[in-house]
Amino acid sequence: MISLAVSISIEAFQRLVILYPLDLRREFGDDLVEVFSQQIETAWEENAWRGIAGAWLNVLADYAAVALPCLAARLAVPVLTAVISSVWFTLALTAINPSR
8 A cells, every 4th residue: 555655746747847957857757656656656665764864865856967057058158148248238328428
């Protein structure tokens, strides 16, 4: 019988898979959920709440290694564009009104 903690963890992970890059989700999304399900069930059987916490720490490390760099890369272009635009805008204002 699956514990409530395991069920909630699996459902939460299924929802969080969307944080992975689209190509990775398309190819491996079901596998990610299946592997996590097996890991969380084993973790619960072996160490109860400590096992659950350890499994989630592994997920967070994986997100930090895979999902966050991809997210940062997607956001880099808009952020860089905004920074360059503000610099140009500031330079233009300074050229128009040198007392600034």
